[in-house]
Amino acid sequence: MLDVVYVLGIAGFFGLMIAFVHGLERLGHDATAPGDGEAS
Amino acid sequence: MTRPLPATGRLREHGYRHRRARLGSDSRVSGVHASTARAILTMTFAGWAQILVYCVVLLLVTKPMGLYLVKVYDGSFKWLGPVERALYRLGGIEPSEDQHWTRYAASLLVFTAVSTIVTYVALRLQGRLPLNPENLPNVVDRQAFETATSFTSNTNWQSYSGETTMSYLSQMTQLAFHNFASAAVGVAAAVALVRGIARRSAGRIGNFYVDLVRGTLYLYIPFSIVLALLFVQQGAIQNFHPYLHIATLEGAKQTLVMGPVASQEAIKQLGTNGGGFFNANSAHPFENPTPWSNFLQILAIFLIPAGLTYFLGRTVKSQRHGWAVWSAMFVLFIAGVAVAYWAEARGNPIHAARGVDVVASASNPGGNMEGKEVRFGIANSALFATITTDASCGAVNSMHDSFTPIGGMVPMVNIQLGELVYGGVGSGLYAMIVEVVLAVFIAGLMVGRTPEYLGKKIESREIRVVMVYVLVYAFVVLTFAAISSVIPAGLAGLNNTGPHGFSEILYAFSSTVANNGSAFAGLTGSTYYYNTMFGFAMLFGRFAMMVPALALAGFLAERKAAPESAGTFPVTTPLFVTLLVGVIMIVTALTFFPALSLGPIVEHFLMQAGKLF
Numbered sequence: 081m082l083d084v085v086y087v088l089g090i091a092g093f094f095g096l097m098i099a100f101v102h103g104l105e106r107l108g109h110d111a112t113a114p115g116d117g118e119a120s
Numbered sequence: 121m122t123r124p125l126p127a128t129g130r131l132r133e134h135g136y137r138h139r140r141a142r143l144g145s146d147s148r149v150s151g152v153h154a155s156t157a158r159a160i161l162t163m164t165f166a167g168w169a170q171i172l173v174y175c176v177v178l179l180l181v182t183k184p185m186g187l188y189l190v191k192v193y194d195g196s197f198k199w200l201g202p203v204e205r206a207l208y209r210l211g212g213i214e215p216s217e218d219q220h221w222t223r224y225a226a227s228l229l230v231f232t233a234v235s236t237i238v239t240y241v242a243l244r245l246q247g248r249l250p251l252n253p254e255n256l257p258n259v260v261d262r263q264a265f266e267t268a269t270s271f272t273s274n275t276n277w278q279s280y281s282g283e284t285t286m287s288y289l290s291q292m293t294q295l296a297f298h299n300f301a302s303a304a305v306g307v308a309a310a311v312a313l314v315r316g317i318a319r320r321s322a323g324r325i326g327n328f329y330v331d332l333v334r335g336t337l338y339l340y341i342p343f344s345i346v347l348a349l350l351f352v353q354q355g356a357i358q359n360f361h362p363y364l365h366i367a368t369l370e371g372a373k374q375t376l377v378m379g380p381v382a383s384q385e386a387i388k389q390l391g392t393n394g395g396g397f398f399n400a401n402s403a404h405p406f407e408n409p410t411p412w413s414n415f416l417q418i419l420a421i422f423l424i425p426a427g428l429t430y431f432l433g434r435t436v437k438s439q440r441h442g443w444a445v446w447s448a449m450f451v452l453f454i455a456g457v458a459v460a461y462w463a464e465a466r467g468n469p470i471h472a473a474r475g476v477d478v479v480a481s482a483s484n485p486g487g488n489m490e491g492k493e494v495r496f497g498i499a500n501s502a503l504f505a506t507i508t509t510d511a512s513c514g515a516v517n518s519m520h521d522s523f524t525p526i527g528g529m530v531p532m533v534n535i536q537l538g539e540l541v542y543g544g545v546g547s548g549l550y551a552m553i554v555e556v557v558l559a560v561f562i563a564g565l566m567v568g569r570t571p572e573y574l575g576k577k578i579e580s581r582e583i584r585v586v587m588v589y590v591l592v593y594a595f596v597v598l599t600f601a602a603i604s605s606v607i608p609a610g611l612a613g614l615n616n617t618g619p620h621g622f623s624e625i626l627y628a629f630s631s632t633v634a635n636n637g638s639a640f641a642g643l644t645g646s647t648y649y650y651n652t653m654f655g656f657a658m659l660f661g662r663f664a665m666m667v668p669a670l671a672l673a674g675f676l677a678e679r680k681a682a683p684e685s686a687g688t689f690p691v692t693t694p695l696f697v698t699l700l701v702g703v704i705m706i707v708t709a710l711t712f713f714p715a716l717s718l719g720p721i722v723e724h725f726l727m728q729a730g731k732l733f
Contacts, residue, residue, distance in 0.1 A: 086261060108585075
């Protein structure tokens with residue numbers, strides 16, 4: 081039983097990290113507003 | 121039979137700590153003083169000479185190692201081309217693909233997730249698998265989880281005794297595999313970040329699988345073979361024999377543990393992994409037989425991280441910047457060694473007050489020898505402890521928990537700095553680059569100009585990911601340590617009360633989240649609570665920090681490089697080194713000083729007043 085919990089815990093953590101990657105990518109886009117980023 | 125060992129952390133030392141705790145219960149000694157003059161006398165010329173030799177050799181190996189790294193990661197080396205191509209075909213990898221940072225990060229995460237689960241299953245089935253002459257049973261679920269996450273995150277925190285828990289198959293195909301793979305993953309992330317600084321490539325930072333394969337084939341495997349042979353020459357064992365059961369001269373029975381130790385030892389240090397074959401780690405004579413093997417071990421820990429600073433300079437075409445980063449690391453390193461050596465050479469004033477001779481002489485190392493190998497003495501113990509915690513290694517040749525409060529605070533602070541003093545392989549460099557970006561940003565604010573780092577503008581999105589990086593570590597360490605300090609499951613593992621007990625918990629989470637793996641081992645970590653908490657702490661500390669570093673790589677790679685102007689803050693000068701060191705110290709001091717005050721700092725003053733814990 082606990083084996084399933086631990087394996088799901090590992091898989092869930094890495095799933096969370098994949099979501100974190102996409103969150104940071106969106107954060108990068110959101111932060112590059114007009115006047116920001118290379119245009120400045 | 122091998123003596124059953126309490127299981128917690130990298131190195132277990134209950135005997136020492138319990139003795140100290142018993143002493144503490146009635147150990148108020150009035151008028152305890154240890155003079156500074158005595159401390160200076162106890163730090164020896166031989167001790168400082170060894171530290172100096174180490175520093176000179178480290179300086180000398182930095183450039184050749186850096187040039188080697190450049191050739192590994194720019195594809196110049198092709199002498200294992202057929203093997204490399206076969207691996208790409210086997211994995212269905214297109215080596216010419218230049219990955220966007222999101223794809224690079226996803227590849228890294230998927231590779232690690234799969235290998236973590238495979239290791240968990242392999243450890244749980246160990247008893248049914250071959251190469252297990254001692255018929256060791258399956259690893260229990262909580263330890264299999266912690267070990268799988270520990271080795272994939274390059275932490276190697278061990279809540280078990282390797283010689284009584286892991287079969288040869290588990291050691292060689294699982295733990296050793298991760299020693300190579302996790303180190304190569306760390307360097308890959310750092311190389312990707314350096315590419316991000318050097319490139320203008322719409323967020324593309326290389327190919328994770330190519331970096332992983334090349335780092336393993338051209339860097340870790342050949343270096344490990346050479347180093348393992350040197351360890352064998354020095355007397356480290358390397359065999360597959362069953363354990364030897366012998367009778368001592370007194371007629372007692374003793375078990376001598378055998379196994380492929382030298383090969384494990386090589387990658388343990390080169391990959392800044394730190395997980396020992398034996399419970400005693402590098403204090404064990406089969407792992408670390410001589411002063412020369414000890415020197416090679418500590419040199420191996422810093423070899424690749426130091427070379428990476430040269431790699432940085434060469435890749436971004438500013439060699440002076442690479443040396444400036446090296447210098448900032450060196451300042452922090454030598455400061456740590458000096459404080460740790462001073463504190464341990466000064467010793468425990470309570471010992472002195474009770475008549476123990478703590479002054480060094482021809483027949484007495486002096487100072488605080490509790491928990492230290494007589495073969496290595498105080499200077500080499502302080503040096504090893506500083507190096508192993510500057511890097512994310514965590515191998516130990518002495519017991520950090522038995523250091524004096526200030527001496528023990530040095531390893532803890534080194535870890536809390538983010539292990540960026542040369543640091544873990546790869547993780548040290550990207551941690552330092554994060555601090556460099558922060559320092560450049562602060563310098564830009566001070567002069568009212570848009571901050572630039574090597575021609576790349578540093579704006580809000582870069583600073584956002586830098587702050588995510590900085591906050592993840594502090595948040596996880598302090599939150600997990602705070603919870604564990606108040607709930608029964610956390611307190612149940614403590615063998616020491618008062619500030620030292622708190623230090624053990626704080627050190628444990630600082631170490632696991634930073635992927636170091638060493639321990640203040642008075643804490644019994646082999647419980648469902650701690651195994652599970654540490655497992656997740658290690659995962660967050662590794663990957664929730666690596667992902668922002670890769671995001672920073674991608675963001676910087678998207679920026680055009682602007683030519684330097686009069687307003688550009690130079691990142692090659694002593695002023696830059698000073699600012700960088702200051703930023704690192706301030707960020708750490710603001711974050712961890714309150715917690716340190718409750719642990720080693722107050723413990724130091726109580727020791728001066730004659731009380732131990």
